[in-house]
Amino acid sequence: MQSQTRRVDRVGIVVAALLAVLAGVVIWDMTTLTISQTYGVGPKAMPIVVASGLALLSIGNLVLAFRGGGEEREQPTMLPILLILGGLGAVIALIGIGGGFIPAVTILFAATAAAFGRRAILIDLAIGFVLGTAAYLMFAKLLSLSLPMGPLERLF
Amino acid sequence: MSVVKFAWSAALAATMATVLATSAAAQMELRIIAPAAPGGGWDQTARSLQQAMTAEKLVKSAQVVNIPGAGGTVGLAQFVNAKGDGNTLMVNGFVMVGAILLNKSPVNLSQVTPIARLTEETQVIVVPANSPIKDAKDLAAAVKKDVARVTFAGGSAGGADHIMAGMFVGASGGEAAKVNYVPFSGGGESLAAILGGRVTAGISGYGEYEGQIKTGRLRAIGVSSPNRLPGVDVPTFKEQGIELVLTNWRSLVAAPGISDAQKAALTALVEKTVKSNAWQEQLKQKGWDNAYLSADAFTAFLKNEIVRVGDVLKSLGLVKS
Amino acid sequence: MDPISALAQGLTVALQPMNLLFALVGVLLGTAVGVLPGIGPALTVALLLPVTFKLDPAGSLIMFAGIYYGGMYGGSTTAILINTPGESASLATALEGNKMAKAGRGGPALATAAIGSFVAGTIATIGIVFLAPWLVEVAIRFGPEDYFALMCVAFITVSATFGASPIRGLTSLFVGLTLGLVGIDKLTGQSRLHFGVPELLDGIEITTLAVGLFAVGEALYVVSRRHLVQDTLEPVRGSLWMTAQDWARSWKPWLRGTLFGFPIGALPAGGAEIPTFLSYSTERRLTKYPQEFGHGAIEGVAGPEAANNASAAGTLVPLLTLGLPTSATAAMLLAGFQQYGLNPGPLLFAERPELVWGLIASLFIANFMLLILNLPLVGLWVRLLSIPQPWLYAGILVFATMGTIAAKPSVVELIMLAVFGVMGYLMRRHDFPIAPVVIGLILGPVAEQQLRRALAISLGDPLVLVQSPMSATLLAIALIALIAPFAMRGLGRFRSDAD
Numbered sequence: 012m013q014s015q016t017r018r019v020d021r022v023g024i025v026v027a028a029l030l031a032v033l034a035g036v037v038i039w040d041m042t043t044l045t046i047s048q049t050y051g052v053g054p055k056a057m058p059i060v061v062a063s064g065l066a067l068l069s070i071g072n073l074v075l076a077f078r079g080g081g082e083e084r085e086q087p088t089m090l091p092i093l094l095i096l097g098g099l100g101a102v103i104a105l106i107g108i109g110g111g112f113i114p115a116v117t118i119l120f121a122a123t124a125a126a127f128g129r130r131a132i133l134i135d136l137a138i139g140f141v142l143g144t145a146a147y148l149m150f151a152k153l154l155s156l157s158l159p160m161g162p163l164e165r166l167f
Numbered sequence: 168m169s170v171v172k173f174a175w176s177a178a179l180a181a182t183m184a185t186v187l188a189t190s191a192a193a194q195m196e197l198r199i200i201a202p203a204a205p206g207g208g209w210d211q212t213a214r215s216l217q218q219a220m221t222a223e224k225l226v227k228s229a230q231v232v233n234i235p236g237a238g239g240t241v242g243l244a245q246f247v248n249a250k251g252d253g254n255t256l257m258v259n260g261f262v263m264v265g266a267i268l269l270n271k272s273p274v275n276l277s278q279v280t281p282i283a284r285l286t287e288e289t290q291v292i293v294v295p296a297n298s299p300i301k302d303a304k305d306l307a308a309a310v311k312k313d314v315a316r317v318t319f320a321g322g323s324a325g326g327a328d329h330i331m332a333g334m335f336v337g338a339s340g341g342e343a344a345k346v347n348y349v350p351f352s353g354g355g356e357s358l359a360a361i362l363g364g365r366v367t368a369g370i371s372g373y374g375e376y377e378g379q380i381k382t383g384r385l386r387a388i389g390v391s392s393p394n395r396l397p398g399v400d401v402p403t404f405k406e407q408g409i410e411l412v413l414t415n416w417r418s419l420v421a422a423p424g425i426s427d428a429q430k431a432a433l434t435a436l437v438e439k440t441v442k443s444n445a446w447q448e449q450l451k452q453k454g455w456d457n458a459y460l461s462a463d464a465f466t467a468f469l470k471n472e473i474v475r476v477g478d479v480l481k482s483l484g485l486v487k488s
Numbered sequence: 489m490d491p492i493s494a495l496a497q498g499l500t501v502a503l504q505p506m507n508l509l510f511a512l513v514g515v516l517l518g519t520a521v522g523v524l525p526g527i528g529p530a531l532t533v534a535l536l537l538p539v540t541f542k543l544d545p546a547g548s549l550i551m552f553a554g555i556y557y558g559g560m561y562g563g564s565t566t567a568i569l570i571n572t573p574g575e576s577a578s579l580a581t582a583l584e585g586n587k588m589a590k591a592g593r594g595g596p597a598l599a600t601a602a603i604g605s606f607v608a609g610t611i612a613t614i615g616i617v618f619l620a621p622w623l624v625e626v627a628i629r630f631g632p633e634d635y636f637a638l639m640c641v642a643f644i645t646v647s648a649t650f651g652a653s654p655i656r657g658l659t660s661l662f663v664g665l666t667l668g669l670v671g672i673d674k675l676t677g678q679s680r681l682h683f684g685v686p687e688l689l690d691g692i693e694i695t696t697l698a699v700g701l702f703a704v705g706e707a708l709y710v711v712s713r714r715h716l717v718q719d720t721l722e723p724v725r726g727s728l729w730m731t732a733q734d735w736a737r738s739w740k741p742w743l744r745g746t747l748f749g750f751p752i753g754a755l756p757a758g759g760a761e762i763p764t765f766l767s768y769s770t771e772r773r774l775t776k777y778p779q780e781f782g783h784g785a786i787e788g789v790a791g792p793e794a795a796n797n798a799s800a801a802g803t804l805v806p807l808l809t810l811g812l813p814t815s816a817t818a819a820m821l822l823a824g825f826q827q828y829g830l831n832p833g834p835l836l837f838a839e840r841p842e843l844v845w846g847l848i849a850s851l852f853i854a855n856f857m858l859l860i861l862n863l864p865l866v867g868l869w870v871r872l873l874s875i876p877q878p879w880l881y882a883g884i885l886v887f888a889t890m891g892t893i894a895a896k897p898s899v900v901e902l903i904m905l906a907v908f909g910v911m912g913y914l915m916r917r918h919d920f921p922i923a924p925v926v927i928g929l930i931l932g933p934v935a936e937q938q939l940r941r942a943l944a945i946s947l948g949d950p951l952v953l954v955q956s957p958m959s960a961t962l963l964a965i966a967l968i969a970l971i972a973p974f975a976m977r978g979l980g981r982f983r984s985d986a987d
Binding site for chain 1: 653662669677678680681704711713716878883887893894903906909913917918940941943945948
């Protein structure tokens with residue numbers, strides 16, 4: 012439909028802008044380095060190379076964007092994405108406040124399953140709980156790996 | 168008189184506290200923080216302590232928690248937040264002293280409660296077997312002649328090996344800031360660089376190069392301990408007229424703001440552990456040297472080391488004064 | 489003692505029932521941890537060290553070697569089936585392997601990976617027996633400038649993973665290089681791009697980036713398009729096993745992969761990633777079916793898988809002959825030797841031949857066990873894909889989270905996982921290739937450090953880069969590889985003009 016008319020690729024412009032910002036950040040960070048190496052090349056050389064590359068690529072992406080041709084992409088459904096990210100957010104929050112590994116992954120499991128269209132939240136929570144507990148027991152107890160502990164994990 | 172009386176009652180109270188504390192320790196659910204990933208020296212120390220304590224039934228349980236990152240400063244930053252937690256110990260050591268300065272860590276070791284120094288490892292300088300450098304004096308002469316051309320291979324920048332390179336150059340009359348120190352990631356890589364003759368000399372813990380020294384592929388030109396290591400025919404730097412004494416020690420600290428009773432309990436627990444057969448067996452198995460210092464002696468020692476390491480790092484130009 | 493009779497003596501040690509059992513436990517454990525992203529053989533051996541102290545040295549070392557080889561097999565399974573490389577060494581496998589799985593050819597992909605690993609592992613272990621003393625002498629002559637030249641060759645090969653547009657590929661690569669800057673500069677101890685977050689001082693974990701971009705990104709992408717494409721994944725389309733054509737297309741990549749993997753693995757800073765990508769790009773150039781690359785070409789699985797197993801064996805060369813640990817796992821194996829007061833090296837070969845040769849012989853046995861263990865499992869593994877999609881992806885995310893937090897228990901690490909997941913989703917949606925980001929993170933810091941080491945040793949003289957015959961040769965290869973495609977194209981155009 013629209014792909015026949017040559018139009019500016021907006022995504023390309025965003026990418027170009029992001030690359031330019033990234034190049035700027037790398038250069039700014041480079042200027043904060045105070046110690047250079049006594050012999051040979053110092054720690055500032057690589058940031059300069061990387062930032063130059065990013066800047067050139069920013070221009071390259073911009074040129075491509077104005078040449079157009081970015082085909083219309085179908086709209087994604089945002090809700091499932093947000094569900095999964097919400098699940099990950101819950102994991103981060105729970106582990107951050109010391110809620111432990113098992114409850115965190117239980118929520119993540121159920122949220123992901125729901126994102127993929129399942130509507131049996133209780134069953135999914137149960138499966139996630141069993142999976143998380145099994146994984147916890149196997150790795151924390153058998154291999155003495157230190158996974159985050161909450162009230163529940165302390166029971167084992 | 169009242170002073171004597173006071174001292175008596177204080178001593179009595181301290182003894183009481185220790186007795187109480189010791190019996191309390193057997194019920195303790197101890198956490199040992201290893202501020203490093205599983206497998207490294209600090210992690211192995213933590214796990215050996217765990218084994219010794221549980222084998223001797225000195226605690227009810229002991230759990231090792233790994234908080235790796237940035238020479239232990241990530242773990243330290245979390246640990247200083249555990250104010251008044253009398254059930255947690257953290258392993259640390261010489262390397263953390265330097266890492267705090269290098270990483271401009273917002274927290275430092277004055278914020279925690281020193282409990283004990285546990286072990287130490289002697290550092291060694293080696294050269295490839297076919298090197299014209301025969302002893303530490305030769306190396307010192309080479310440094311004096313042209314410091315830039317004497318390349319040292321070792322571990323990460325600002326670590327024990329780097330600090331030792333700086334001290335060696337300083338002690339042999341060179342300018343520490345001009346030391347040509349090349350950090351390698353991992354012992355294997357630096358060992359290859361030494362064996363392959365890419366660098367003049369290499370610095371590491373004695374244990375790491377022991378096998379190569381014994382087979383004669385590397386020549387040890389000096390050890391950093393005050394006296395020769397038992398059963399090892401390598402002279403100290405001191406013997407060779409170079410003022411360089413440094414050991415890579417490991418220690419235990421407790422959380423900030425713990426009560427005297429909590430501190431006494433932890434100190435007593437560690438002392439008992441260090442004297443146990445289980446711990447001696449761990450030392451033998453891992454090849455670590457016992458370097459036990461009790462809380463007070465270690466506190467003074469630590470203060471000293473912090474100043475000394477800071478001075479060397481400044482002279483190396485790694486830390487701006 | 490000549491190698492063959494020594495090996496025969498080693499076999500009698502390795503074939504003792506107890507040692508066979510240790511080898512079996514090792515390969516099973518290794519496969520299990522290899523499958524999980526983030527938890528690798530190094531971590532497993534580290535955690536098992538205190539437990540195994542009471543066992544006899546031969547037994548526990550045999551088990552550790554089994555874990556090592558098993559981990560290399562296990563990593564490929566998840567890479568192929570669910571596009572989540574268990575180790576960074578299986579990244580290259582994921583590229584074509586997962587495409588094959590999606591086309592219902594997961595069976596042959598797993599089979600060529602397993603058989604290729606066996607072939608490579610066996611040849612490389614034979615290499616240990618006969619070439620080790622000679623190879624290690626070459627390996628320690630490899631200096632910083634030679635590594636830098638090797639990195640240059642590796643950088644050229646990255647372009648094989650770029651996909652359709654070079655600008656987009658380079659963009660991905662430079663994002664990876666930027667990520668590689670994060671953290672403490674190994675040579676001066678200063679930190680770059682850490683924004684005051686102490687967790688960033690150690691740099692970005694390769695596994696966190698790979699798992700985020702591949703596993704989480706993939707989950708987000710699939711879920712966002714669920715209403716558009718009903719992804720009915722058929723686990724098996726056609727034969728479950730390799731066809732005659734699959735065999736014909738696999739055997740040469742296996743051998744070539746071994747040739748890349750074994751010597752580079754033996755280098756003190758060689759690693760497993762570079763040979764796998766060298767193998768991938770070589771197969772891509774040599775294949776008779778270039779149109780299949782990017783859609784599931786079996787050569788792209790066979791080569792890298794052989795390369796990663798051969799490199800695992802290569803790592804043992806410096807470890808056994810010199811006591812030189814050149815990978816995290818090798819360092820743990822060394823610790824395993826040392827806890828019995830044993831120091832690997834020429835002395836150990838003379839003093840405890842039964843132990844060293846028993847270990848080498850058990851490598852053959854571990855390899856064989858893994859083959860007969862994995863081939864029947866192919867059918868079972870492929871069934872994993874028939875798990876209902878919601879549970880499959882939920883399970884993947886749970887294990888991705890666990891792997892990330894097990895490697896580095898910190899909330900910051902999980903936040904990075906989520907951010908890289910979103911990045912992976914956006915890159916998929918807008919057609920930016922993902923593999924170059926990870927390669928940039930792997931290669932960038934190594935190339936920078938080796939170059940700077942070389943220049944520090946030479947006091948800044950750049951001629952050092954071409955003075956060593958090895959680095960000069962490698963740089964020449966890199967140059968030819970860079971120019972050849974353009975030259976060929978120019979030549980082609982010239983010919984078509986002449987027509």
